[in-house]
Each structure stands twice: as structure tokens, then as C-alpha cells.
Amino acid sequence: MRPIHIESLVARTALSLASFLSLAACTVATAQTVQVDATPSHVVNKFSPRYALGSTVDRVPSNATDVFFRPDQIAQIQQAGWGVISYRQNTDLFVQAWHWNPNGRWSDASGQGYFVGDATPTQEMIRHSYGYSLPHRGFTRNNGTEFDGFSRLDDGDPKTYWKSNPYLAKRFTGEDDSLHPQWIVINLEKSENINAIRVAWAEPYATVYRVQYWAGASDAMDEQDKGVWKNFASGRIANGTGGTATIRLDESFVNTKYVRILMTRSSNTCDTHGSADPRNCVGYAIRELYLGALAADGTFSDLLHHTPDQKQTLTYCSSVDSWHAPSDRYVAPDRMESGDQPGWDLFFTSGITRGLPAIIPIAMLYSTPEDAAAQMAYIKKRGYPVSYIEMGEEPDGQYMLPEDYAALYLQFADALHGVDPGFKLGGPVFEGVTEDIKVWPDAQGRNSWLGRFLDYLKAHDRLQDLAFMSFEHYPYDGCETPWKDLYQEPELITHIMKVWRDDGLPPGIPLLDTETNDHGGEAADDIFGALWLADSFGGFLSAGGKSTHYYHDLPYSPPHPACENSWGTYHMFMVDEHYQIKQRTSQF
Template sequence: MPILPHAPRPRLLPVLLGLCCLGPAPVLGRDSTSISIIVHTDNTKGARFEPAQALGAGIDGGVNGATDRLLTRHNVAAMRSARLTRLTYRLRTELGIENWHWNPEGQWSDPEHQQGYWTSSDRAKKPIRVSWGYKLPRRGDTVDNANDRDFSRLTDGDETSFWKSNPYLDAGFLKDGRAHDQWLILRFDDPVEINAVRIAWGTPYATAYKVQYWSSDNDYGPGAHWITFDHGAITGASGGDVVLKLGERPVSVKYMRVLLEQASHTAPPGAKDWRDRAGFAVREIGAGRIGANGKMVDLVRHAPDKNGQTFTHVSSTDPWHRATDRDPNLEQAGLDRVFHSGLGNGRPIMLPVGVLFDTPDNAAAALRYVRWRGYPVSQVELGEEPDGQFGNADDYAALYLAWVDRLRPIAPKVQFGGPSSQSALTDTWLNNDPDRSWNHHFIRALQERGRLSDLQFYSFEFYPFDDICGDIPAKLIEEDRLMARLMARLTAEGLGPDIPRIITEYGFSAYSGRAMAEMPSALLMANIIGQFLNEGGSAAYLFGYGPNVPINQNMACAGYGNMALHMADREGQAGTPLPSYHAARLLTGDWLMGKGMHRFLPVEIAGGADPALRVFAIRRPDGKLGLMVINRSPDRPFELHVMAQDAKGAAHEIAGRIAVSQFGPDQYAWLDQGPASRPERSAPAQRKVSEQRHLTFVVKPMSLATIIAPR
């Protein structure tokens, strides 16, 4: 999904590890195209999986009218035909800093004024077909990860508006005995000289706080840390509108923070809700230098526009809002429509609930609703991408546990999990701790509370490449090491084998480009599925289920393409299949069986592995041997001779009736014509069945092949 532009994506640095299924480490530069493969056919220790449980796809929120365009009979049939059985429902409102009215019927905490904290009804007079996000008027972030059309109230120039932190992080609600200091950050375009700050406090205000600056101009500078200004530690404060002289001499500042430590717990006149007095509120903030006349020269740009105001980011946001805040350009498919669409294929759907910008009451009502309707739900994902929104991992852990405590009595047999990380490799942002792993901070927070067992599955997204220009075949090879590093790091950070690992979104990149509509997208999809499941992953959900059109959104060199199974016509209906569709059909229809447990088998490559070649072997429920072969070389075919090795170490020829299917450039080609780009040809995999005395076949360049052979 889209990400915050104010900080880089997680640093996905390659680690030189051997490929999991190919035996020894890669031998780069190998010229030979004739390779012998030995499959240990009697091995019983490989990872096991059931395709109907392990392979799926997701549908997301969108702009106005997206639901009607997506969930037509034609599109649903096209999506289902890919045979990616499981469905996850993605929650775009969480990315847009919006509250999710999953049911248009419900109750305001202040019904007289149609405002406050919203709880959707756990019943409905008619099926819920569409639902919406509601903008949060107490927002403190300049940008968001969805439509990105709103702005921060901290630097909007309107002192009747204000930012307020999330009241559910107040000690009065959490009662977890841990400090949950809140903060606001200013980021200047270039370093500026600062020795004064102006804070126009709202209610409640901070009675103790610190004004600090980051010691580096780089947000990820090695050894960088927050430094409190000489006169920046404030106690006994009483709110109001204050200008503080922070030091005698200005300091060069790129990032400035106000760390909020103790709250007044006061509420505006007439307020009756406990949430009105929980947290911190700031109406406007400025920063600059004290001039010759003793007044502060404000260097902050104040404007009700994300492009015109000085960038701000905050620790959390109050989910308070009004009926007038409905965002018609951020809609989610209605729950009834999703469950009745057929996309769940009769199996439980992964249900999301809002956390960062929602309330536990609203989440609880959603769970009661699906139980009332009798809809199959076995997993509930709490929140979406808290790491990508650069919140504090301990804050998210506290909210996660509070939500679990509220939800578990409603559905004791449902698994609760998260955090739906933007990436399992996300770094923390502007953090003093030398341990920069956001995920490790989250896992550690659960461990310190003795509640890691309440994380019943760990979910994350996997988009390995920001840059989808340059040598794409080399990136396909690099993905092996990225996934291996990711899985090893999760284990090292405390995520044991008893906690299922789920990729709730995967694709080439969070940014669109032609690689997503060319053969590399099929090869990447196959490799992610094979490697992740072989290394112990539980389930993987493709992002880009519905039809779409080619776009370019980040780098011109990436060209035009998109994550999708089909091209979309002018009405948004599925047209020509794209490579991911053909790959899905090949894997689910040829390599795998629809039902039953499959087991991975070890594979040895005589003479060492070629990095362009990837081989996965499975024992199918029908006893047959299934091979998936991925050739990532742009110009070299590989001739493979496959043998089986039994428990005694004896190698045997594989003979009999053998089915070979191959999908590659002979079947598919992309016509690169900018916004008018489209498939030049798009045919399914070519399948051939023959009697063979020796299992030998050729896999062509940039191709995916499957082989089904007798035991």
C-alpha cells in the first residue's frame, strides 16, 4: 500500500545466504545450462501446507464508487477463477487517518450534535453494501498513506482547530503501569536556526513537557538522538498561549519535537465524556528565533494545506469526529456485500478492525455483527500498518492488548493478530534506541507484559522493491535473500514457530510500474509463495485481486503497469489476464491439488545452484511428486534432469506419465506504450503429458514451469 513520503521505506539490505531450496550457496556466473536435480522423495520433515488455507488475495477500500465497480458478477467470477481461495479484507481508513463507519447505522457519543465517538450498530435493518471513512478533525499529521488530501491542524493557521492525542493511550484507560508519552514533531525543509517556540495549548494541556531537537539533519543518522534545549524542560505548566525562549543561542534544527509527559486532565466547559479530558491538545505551534525586539520570528509555515504548511507528525490522533466529516472518496465494501460476494469461497474471511483511529466499542460491535449474521470469521486483524505510520510500537502494543481484551469474550474461538506491518523490516523513525527494528519493539512490548501468547498470528506486507527500474531479473534473484533475511529476523526477534506468520499483502512494489504487468510479476509471485511456505509461512495473500489499469506513480523509468490479475476496461471490468493470473492458475491447477496436505521435499542441485534458477518440490496428497521451477535468466534456458533419492540414499530415475506445464514469453508479452500499455499476447500455460523413461525437460528463459510425476 502507499507509504508515508516523509521517511524512507525499510532498509531491505541483501544478506548473503544460501537459497533455501537449492542446497549450496549460489555460484555466480555459471554458464552451464544442463543441471542435475535430486529430490529427497521420502523426507517427512519438510514444511506442510494446505493450498486452500495458504493461498489467498485481498480486497481494499477505494475512492467513491469503487465497490460497485469491483464487486460485479463478472469481476467476482474473474477473481475467483484464479483459485486463490482465501480472502482478506484490507482497511484503507486506517491508512487515511479516518474512522471506519463499517455500519452506516449507529450511535454518536454526543447524539444531540451528531458528533463525538462513533459506534456502529451490531444490527442492521438492511444489508450493508457500502461503508465510509470519516476524516478526523483533530488530526496532527500533514500527510497520510491513503488519499493524502487532508492536513495537520497544528500548522493550519486556524487557532480554533487543534490536534489531540488518542485518549485510549491515557493511563486512565490503559492502566498498564507504563508511560505512554505523546509527542508532536516539526520537520523543516532545510535546517533552520531555532531558539524559541510558541505553543497555543488546547484542553487538556501538558503540565510537564520537553522541547527537543534531533542531533542530526538525517532522520536515520547513526548515533543521532533527541537533545532537550537548554531551557526546554518545562514543569508546572498551566496551558494558554506561551512563547518560550529555549536558549541564548539558536541551534541549527531540522527536526524539532515537543515531548508531552504529564497531562492536565482538564476538559473544555460542558464536556462530560471521559475522553474529553484524556490526552493532550495543541491548537497551533510555531518555532523560530527571538528577534531584536524581543518577539519571536516564526519560521513555521501555517496553511490549511499539506503542501503549504510546515510538515508535522504526531504520536497518535483522537478518533473524535462529526457526521459532516464523512469522506465520500474513501469507501469500503460493506460487510454483507463482501461475505455474500462469493470471494470467500465458503471459507472464513480475515476480518479487520480499526485500532489507531477507532474505538474498542466500534471494533466489538463489528465482531458481534458478523456473529449475528453467522458469517465465517476465524481471524481478526487489528489495525493496519502502524509501523508505516511511525507510531510508537509500545503504544500500538498497548492498544492491541486493550482491543484483544475487549474482543475475546465476544468470539473466544477467533484468532486475533496483527500488526499488519507495512514491512517486517521497518525501522523506527527518529528514535534514540540503537535497536531500530519496529517489529522487535512491538514483540518486546508484548513479552515484557507476559502476553506474547495474545498474538495468535503475526501479519505483515511484503513489497520488496521501491525501485522497480534497472535490472529486474537481478531483483528477482535478490528477493530470495530478502525473504530469507526477513524470516530469520522474525525468529531472532522472538516470533517463535508457534505463532503463524501471514503475508496479508504481497507484490513487486508499493509503487506501480511495468514489471508488475510483465513476466517478472509471475516469477516473483511463484517464488514468494514457494519460499515463504517452504520456510514455515502460514498463508500469503496477493494484493491486486481486482482488475486495474496501468499507471506510473513514482519513477518514470519504471514505466506503466499495476498489481492486478486482469486489465480493466473503461467500466472497471476484468478483461485480458495479466501474468499473475496465469501464474495463479498454473500453481493452483497444475502444481497443487485443491484439497489436502502438501509437504515440501528437499532438493539438491549437482555442482551447486545457479542463482537464476529456483526449484521447489512437494509431495502431493495423491502421492505424486510436484516440481515448480522458476528460470529468472533473461536469456539462458536450463535443461534439467531430475532424479529421486530414497531414505537409504539410493538415487532412482523418475519415469512414467509426466505432465509438464510452462508459462513464459511464448505465452505472454507486454506492449509498452505508456498509459496505453497493454498485453500484446496473453495465453495460459502450455501443458504437455507424455510417457518418459527419464525425467528431463527444458525450462525457457524468464519462465515458470511445473512438473507432475509419479512417485
């Protein structure tokens, strides 16, 4: 919206949705009858635009931060008139550990391990912060890291290994490990005949596990409710001893595309980083996987492609240990995945927040409770205003099961409330979806991600730790969105908000759409993008939403790699090759 319009609305205390729609109706060119229901008892929402209509700040290329945050560039961004800023957490998407403060301490005296940023402010301002790639990664790719990095499960190097997140082990959850089974999945790209697997275990290894195959024609990862995992005939292992285990899974071949190892009991032996830190001695670790056929003479034919790049056979995992070293820092110009999460001091003092309380995240999927607490202690000591704290980012895109996310959520909530009991925490910060997120059914047959997350909080008497529910909204797929799809937007946004309520979200917990825009596969710069914003925001507020946040303030968005005609996406400005603003787009 134009700044003068936003500011005129901000000057009012709180507007009903009916008032908002009546203002919007003035712009309609063709003659028509507009009926406005001003009955006080019929008001569906009240809001202040300054707090309900905001924008976002995300990770940007490391060579662009100083340009974007120049006063002359910030002044142009502010003219758009957005209110509260939602700061996006991107390192969780790329399976990286976030050093929100470059200064801090390592858990290991050798200067590696788990990093905790310094909670005490100094005269030095934090302008930049970066992600560190995790050396025990088990993903080839997922819905966050699509083109970068590789899995250690089939990289061909016997010295590397995948390891699960130690904070999901009994020592930290306080629950039996069978309640938080860890898993790896192999995606063969096409169905193959399988009768054997070879697992080169590292330490700690699984002593109890099952090897399973996916029964169903659907995608085991992205259509999890449309198939079922079945145990191979000889896939139940009750007394694993580690080492390299070659297992004949069945006397005959099973034709399948996906294979899963489900681990429920650990040896609790220590990994290569030693026994001094208990986090090294819980969970599960695998050096290399081999899958295929075992002949009668003992010959093993492996179907997997073992390379340290994106050409390897696809593997996925339940979680990743956030252990890393200084050499794992990833910084390269013009790359989002190697980019800069703008430093907290730069963010809060640049003017981009307009002095309003911001919605900020903590890294959670690949971090530690101690580091999250240190971050919020730092921000609190600086006196920076914060309204809400998001817990991690897009766990559904990392294929994390709801009970695992919930277990981390409670550990991190304890640490954060130790800093300030008044912190308002929320999540799960879902990816942009238009239907309920379905996951592999549990023992009770429940397959709703949000429903199971809420059930976990209720079962632990901790629902009060969820001060808000947040999600992202990106409704369209494909590179060329038909104009007819524009008319679907109010229904799409109101429908998904109803889904969250139907999953069991109590009416007293507000809904925040903390990142939204139309599809990034094409330019959001034409009139479609502007009209979509009006429809989406109106629908969100009609459904009773608390605040929605345009993606994004900083004018960085490269052409979509899968779309030939993409100009660049998700922004209010066109920029030159040096990231300096040249002109406005329709969404301004």
C-alpha cells in the same frame, strides 16, 4: 497461477514444499539437474494451497464497488484460483475513522463524537462503508496518507487543534502517562537556526513536557536509529499552565531540521467537546505551533508555513483522537482515500471468498474498542466464517511507537474476546520492509519495533493474545526494477521472516504475509511480475510461513503517481474507464 493448477493442488490434503518445487521445476525450459530431497525429516513446511496461497480485497473508489462485485466480474476473478481472502483495512492509513456499518450511534447526543456501528444485523445488507477524516489530525502526511489532508498544528486556524488518542492516557491504559509519552515533530525541510518556540495550547494541555532537537544528519522519522533527540538548554518544562507559551529554548542558536515536543503529563482538562465524555478530558491538544527566532526585544520570527493543505510545514504526531462528525465523511469518485471499504455483507455473500474463512481486520489506530467489538459481533451473528482478525493496519507507517500500539492492542483484545474468547487476533501488520523496523531508542536502548512490542505483551503476561504475526511484503523501490533484482526475492522474503523471529517472535506463533506484490511503481503486468510471484511464494513457504496473500483480487490499481511509465499496478487484469475487466495480465 492457472486455476486448473491451483485446483488440482487443492484437491490434495497437504503438500510438502519439496513437492511444490518439483512441480514448478517442470516448467523450466533449459536442461538442468533438479535434486528433490524427499526425506520426511527434512520437510521444511506442509501446506494446503487453498489456505496458504490467497488473495486480498482492499478499499476501492466508491463508484467502482458495484462494478467489481458484479457476478460476471467475480466469476473472472475466481478463475485465478486463489484461496483465502485477506480483507485490507485502509482507513487507518488515511487517518480516518471507519464506519464499517453506516447505521449506529454517536457518543454525543448532538450526533457527533465517537461512532459505534450497530452490532445487530437487519434485512438491509451492508454493501458500502466509508472513512471519516479526523478534524484533530496532527499529520501533514505520513507513509499512509501521502497526498491528502493536512495537520491542524500549523493550518493557520486558531479554532482547530490536534489532539492525541484518549485511549493512550492513564484512564484507559492503567499506566502512568510517562510510559506512553505523546509527541509532535516539526520537519523544517532543511536545517535552520532555532532558539525559540511558541505553542498555542488547547485543552487538555501538557503540564510536563520537553522541547528537543534532532542531532544527526539522518531523517528523524524514517531513520530513527541514526540520530538522537537532545533537550534544548531551556527545553524542560515542569509546570506548564497552557495558554500560548513562548519559550526561549537557548541563549544561542541551535542548527537543526527537526524539533520535537515530548509530553508526559496532562492537565486533564476538557476540550471544546465538553466534560460529559471522559475521552474529551485526557491526553494533549495544541491549536498552533510557531518555531524560529526570538530577538532581544521580544520579536518572534516564525519559520513555519501555516496553510490548511499539503503546502504547510510538515508535522507529525504520535496519535490522533478519533472524534469526528457526520460532515467529515469523505466520498469522491476515483479516489482511493475517499473510497469504499466494501461492506461486510457484500464481501461475504458475493462469492469472492469462495466460502472459505477470511482474514479480516478491525480499525484500531483511529477507532474505539466498542466499535471493534460491535463489528465482530455483527459478523458472528451473520455466521460469516473468519479465521484470523488483524488489529489495525501499518502502525509503523503512522509512526506509532510499539508501546502505544501494544496498549491499544490489549484494550481492543479485551473488547473482542468479550464477544468471543476464541477469536484469533494478530498483527502488527507492518508495511512492506526488508529489514528490521527501528524506532527511537527507549531508556534501555532498545530500538526494534517488533522486539519492544513483544516485550510489552510479555511484561503484561498477554503474549497469548498474539495468535499470529502479520506483515506485508513489498520488496522493491524505484520505478524501474532491474531484472537482476528478481533473483534476490527468495533471500529477501526469507531474511525478513528470520528478522521477525530474531526479534523474539516465538516459533509457535505463525507468520502471515497478508498483503504482497512486487513494487507498484511500474506495471506488475509483464512476465517479471509472474516470475516474482513464484519466487516469493516459494521463499515464503520455505521459511515456514503459514499463508501469503496476493495483492489484489479486485482489478483496481491506478498508475503510480511518481512513475511516468506505470500502467497501473498490483492486479491480474486490465480494465476500461468504467472498471470493467478487459484482459488478463501475467500475474493471473
